[in-house]
Amino acid sequence: MPKLSRSDWYDLSRDTNWTFRYVTEEAAFPEELSGSHRVPGDGWERWDEPYKISYREYVHNQVTKDTTTYSLKNAVGRSKLFDQLDPGWKSVILAHYGAITMPEFLASIGEARMARFGRAAAWRNTATFGALDEMRHGQIQAFFPYGLLDKEPRADWALKAFHTDNWVVLAVRHLFDDMFLANDAVSMALQLTFTFETGFTNLQFLGMAADAMDVGDLEFGALISSIQTDEARHSQQGEPTIKILIENGHKEWGQFLIDHMFWRSWRAFAVLTGLSMDYYTPLESRRMSFKEFIEDWVIKQFAEQFHDFGLDRPWYWAEFVRELSWYHHAIHLGVWTYRPTVWWNPDAGASAAERAWLEEKYPGWNDTFGRNWDVIQGNLRKGDVAATFPETLPLMCNLCQIPIVRPAGVTAGALDSPAPLRHTYEGRTYLFCSEPCKWIFTSRPERFAGHKSLVDRLLSGDITPPDLGGVLRYMGLSEAEQGRDATDYDWAHR
Template sequence: MQPLAREEWYELAQKVNWTFGSVRPEEVFPEAMTGSSSVPWSEWQSWQESFRVTYREYVENQREKDTGVYAVKSALAKANLIDKLSDGWRSILKAHYGAIALGEYAAAIGEARMARFGSDSAWRNMATFGMLDEMRHGQIQLYFPHEFVVKDRQFDWAHKAFLTQEWGSIAARALFDDMFTAASAIDTAIQLTFTFETGFTNLQFLGMAADAMDVGDYTFSNLLSSIQTDEARHSQIGAPTLDILQQYDPGRAQYLIDKMFWRSWRIFALLTGISMDYYTPLEHRRMSFKEFMQEWISTQFLQNIEDHGLKKPWYWDQFEYELDHAHHALHLGVYFWRPTVWWPTASGMTPEEREWLGQKYPDWESTWGRHWDVIIRNYQSGQTERVLPQTLPVVCAIDQLPICEPDRRTGRVEPRYLTYRGKTYHFCSEVCQWIFEHEPDRYAGQKTIVDRFIQGMIQPPTLEGALRYMGFEQPEEMGTDPDNGAWALRYPLLSHS
């Protein structure tokens, strides 16, 4: 018998919804899990996938990807490429693996929720592949850095970071919990696959893979390319979900996009912004972080949401202003509080690098250079105790990051305050306060690292006690300046006046 052509049976195999006889639909697909009460059940039958792939095809493709990426790793293992990379690039690897590896496993939970509670069979089928993707991404990004642990204890944070109370891990978990592990199927589709993956990570992996190839880290480049092809497929879950929700509840659709774009931007500025403009070797910087954002994310994301009938986020002026400032502020903070992160915090502040920053960001010198001058003077005078922290910074109740980004209207850091049920919450911006005010009960229970300090959860109540609370068991796990401030001595002697 001649087998049917693929196009003759594929649609039938994908659309396997049925009418329930013994139970009510809301019992099988409860609102808390689907999040679809505003959309008539019958409307979900129009959900159409973009990537049409069968299970057989999926397994064959994934086997080929794994064969290729593991072959490259094996072939280059004896070359000891990791020892030939710059301090800054090794910092990128450590920060990436620690922030992302177990986060991929968490994303598998969000995909699994859609695979069970997505409101159409084709959606559930795509989410099943997405769940397998995220499990693969977690496994491969734990396996690759494992071989380096014997040489450098900080690589162990690929597995350890998400299991600690380190402040960056708290921020990442808070974001991912909000985005997908504590969200309905609809919210996950729009926040994770449409906003985060389509708007940020899919393009980030493309850019980082190219940068890795430039610096000679061929193993990491192949790893990222392999992951990106998965992201490109399952990130398409969000678009058809958004189109249907937009017809029946446009306000909710707009809110989900606005909220998660902002939250994604903040963590993106921390990880990718610092990596591109400070850790990547100067000779390998293809473009600045701002140029990357404008070319690959800002323009394309705006076009994408407008194509779906949404407006650009109401805070877009502040976002565009922060392209010039947010990651510079965060890098200054990470450098100063470097013992609280698990990677070496290269300053990226040699005279040549500083000249490059001034060219790419015309306001950098007047806004941020003066702060680095203070650090330089302290190094030059031998007062190294002044380039290390003595306490913890004020942290935003929403993004869980230090409050350090300036407001576009004043050019100054403008913390916001709000009292809810007797407790005062601090916010880095009016956007984060707006998010809190929309869903206060969702966020009121979150504890920042400073909350934990004030409430006596950190003992002894000192910086050393905080470091132990964060999971830093050995000094070699803590971030340091790999140059020990030698970069500052390359500058002419600065006056303390």
Template structure:
């Protein structure tokens, strides 16, 4: 699976890469629909199973696409190489094609379609905030948006500044004050799709969906992931995320880690970012994007005062 990275350095490269990804996604979903359609013709019970199969497939594909292509398009691709926003891509090149494929077979859209359409406006922005904060748990590099890129984000996603810009302002403030933003906790993961639970909905804080089974609490990033889990409880209830295994002491730690909190985090979190090529998960600009706020964004100090007061 590809990792989040720039889609190219110019519009031609970006368009070519987007066309490739759209074709791969469309082909995968078409095969799912064709198989489900054949299955559905064998009786009512199998028809219901086929519709569930389609809904599940689209949702889990969406999670992977949003996590990989969303940050790539809207945060890591240079401004002069961007030909559209991620939301424009996913709704026009993927969502619309999926709808046509379903219509061709007379199949209704999944029940969560309206919810999905709303998620295309904000989910990958929340995800980018999370993977930047926990960047050292990953084997990819990441950076924050520059003032110019923020203006583009606000243009493409009206309300971005109010909903997500505040967090980047505070990340930048920490960098400027010599305190690079790094967490002291492990990210909580969805028990279905395995993405970090950092879904900051517009106007709200992080939303977590939970379900308790036999005394164990399962956490989900969305009502759709929880719904999929509920359809196949026996299949998924025994699975443990990395954080679940850590809490259950199933991850081997050194004796020093059990008495020294800094060593503990080194072993269970930061070491996740080491690769054969060396340490990954760093900010390649070393926070230079944050310094641009102080130098080139006249509204930065006003926003910081506003956020700190709030």
């Protein structure tokens, strides 16, 4: 082996397989965990990952990355760089750690499921590296915020968040349970690695790393960069999987899985990344708007992939494109209004200069969302801060678990339908924010029925007392942990 070139032994080492003697192939790869039986066993032998790596190379690369990243953290940790960061950017960090750290670790379960129940030996080999990647991502994103505790105690939400029933966590947990914890190997390859990682998070991490460096956050930038290089590799498992499904006449099933998770990914991406890019990132460091980012990277990339693989764009594509102009703005307004319900300090991002930028990037923003911020600013200038807080909870979608929102003058729910959208299943009525969310639920209701949104829990008596104070306690937020305006309303008085 040492005398052979890499090309002479690589395929043999990663394609090691065997014929079962004591169990059937169906028993070794049960359909509920593998999801691969639409294609015969020999059909999976054509599975070939585009990003090839051996274990020796993998270990060498990971050690190098960890040595560099942890060394940088140790140096930066002794400086005052974090204290000097923009308040809005600090909120980007806190929101990211709380929402993403535990899902990164839980993703190792999904990768391990593909490593055990993927039908191709090459696939199982690649997924094994993916499981190691995700364990590393969980560990490093838990360790880095630990070093911030003396400067920002809420950094402990990197670990605490997923042990609470905070509304953001309910939404994120519902998404990732659907995506990889309660999924089979084939669905996971298409929904986690192809749709979510290749289409959304891989690009997001590239942008976040660049933004972090631009605002002077060397520690977070190095962390995200080291993770993104892993994502770029193991996210490639979806491409050969969808190719095999299509070659064997199962394009319709692959299309359904991708359409399902593309919408769910968009919803989560809009909440976490849309707010960060258009409101929390300092104005001077905004390289492009969230809409421009999606148009240049996500839409263009997926359009090319759909064409290359013979797939169609999701049936709701027109609604997705329309939402680029308003959805995350509406969510941002809601998150800022309900700021005590999150563990970071939402940045209003509504100063005169920021509003001019928003109007330039989103023509008509002032006539829709700007009017809301006019009222808020007026109340703050009068000293009536209480008028800017909510008195009750908004309606929540029973699929994405995110509040049902629409811009001023547009009926909540689907753009051309009454809202909220409703569907009755086994005697219970479920509410939805959009036609795609309703479609996902009604396509496989047994997968989602029974889950309670935060509002459902309030109405059913799970939250006591049934008021905002009771809700905050239920979500695990002490007074010191509750979010507040990132700049202490400075933007409203300029």
